Amino acid sequence: MARMRVRRTTQRDGTGGPLARDDGAAALEFALVLPLLLVLVFGIMQYGLFFSEESRAEYGLGQATEAAELGEVSPTALEDRVLADSGADWVLAIGVCFRDTDVSGDGVGVYSRRDALEVSLQWQPTSLQLPLVPFLGSGPRTERTVGTVRAMATSAPPACET
Numbered sequence: 001m002a003r004m005r006v007r008r009t010t011q012r013d014g015t016g017g018p019l020a021r022d023d024g025a026a027a028l029e030f031a032l033v034l035p036l037l038l039v040l041v042f043g044i045m046q047y048g049l050f051f052s053e054e055s056r057a058e059y060g061l062g063q064a065t066e067a068a069e070l071g072e073v074s075p076t077a078l079e080d081r082v083l084a085d086s087g088a089d090w091v092l093a094i095g096v097c098f099r100d101t102d103v104s105g106d107g108v109g110v111y112s113r114r115d116a117l118e119v120s121l122q123w124q125p126t127s128l129q130l131p132l133v134p135f136l137g138s139g140p141r142t143e144r145t146v147g148t149v150r151a152m153a154t155s156a157p158p159a160c161e162t
Contacts, residue, residue, distance in 0.1 A: 035132075042130040050125050050137050053090065060085055061121045061143050068096050068117050071151040082121065093120040097160035098149065117147045118160050124138055 023104050060082035067081050078131040079094045123143045 011031050039132050042133045046128050052070040057123045061145050065119045065147040068119050069147040070148045072158040073153040090124045096157045098157050099160050115149045120144045135151045
């Protein structure tokens with residue numbers, strides 16, 4: 001009958017600890033996994049910040065559109081409103097223009113009720129500039145929305161370029 005070799009799983013001194021050749025395996029595995037874990041955590045932080053800012057930009061754009069519909073068409077006043085409502089300090093520019101819905105065909109743009117207002121908001125996402133974390137949203141972003149004139153402004157916004 002053949003003898004079977006039994007692999008020893010405890011140290012010779014009887015302490016029950018792992019064999020000497022297993023020492024450091026956990027530290028090596030940790031050292032291999034740690035960079036990937038850090039890239040994942042920092043990536044979650046970067047994109048979480050980006051999506052939070054995007055959500056605040058959309059909210060501020062909605063507030064600016066509502067104000068423009070009610071007659072406030074000054075870009076500086078709308079920018080102040082966006083900053084106050086969304087707490088955004090990364091707004092680069094805000095603009096308002098109107099699309100003439102007059103179908104008279106005379107080619108003269110007349111600002112009136114029921115015209116479509118286009119409000120655009122340009123903003124710069126914050127980059128944490130973390131090493132090894134790719135961030136594709138680093139350039140200026142522009143969001144646009146369209147509303148309808150509900151109250152006439154004291155001065156008409158410019159006509160939108162076609």
